Amino acid sequence: MGGKNPYIKQVDTKLPTEPYVLTFVLGDSGETKAVVVDPTALPYTDEGLPGSVLDIACGQGVDLDHACGGVCACSTCHIVVEAGMDSCNASTDDEEDMLDSAPGLTGTSRLGCQLVPDGSSPVRVRIPEWNRNLVSEDHH
């Protein structure tokens, strides 16, 4: 599944024009995976908004759950932005509504499928531990 949710407002995003580094912090382990995002290769997949953290995660082999297929209709792609929020699109009311049901909500929580960095600075996001557990259970 993927694509756009016709029931939500269009999201204003700006795609990067230069390569930038997106670092995933994998749950409580502190383990990280940094990827260099190639703007000419976006979107990597059809999961989430083009150039979103979910799109990049799926394209780079990083497990990030996305039960609704990246159309802002669940909260399983919850991530916590640890650096680089200034280079990302603002959240919409629809995203905030979905985030309200995410466990472990923080002040910098976002939905990975709706968060699109513009590449003007490095970005670091943490995938909550519960999300990682969910993904690994899916694989059994």
Ligand code: FES
């Ligand atoms: S994957 Fe469902 S809201 Fe992001």
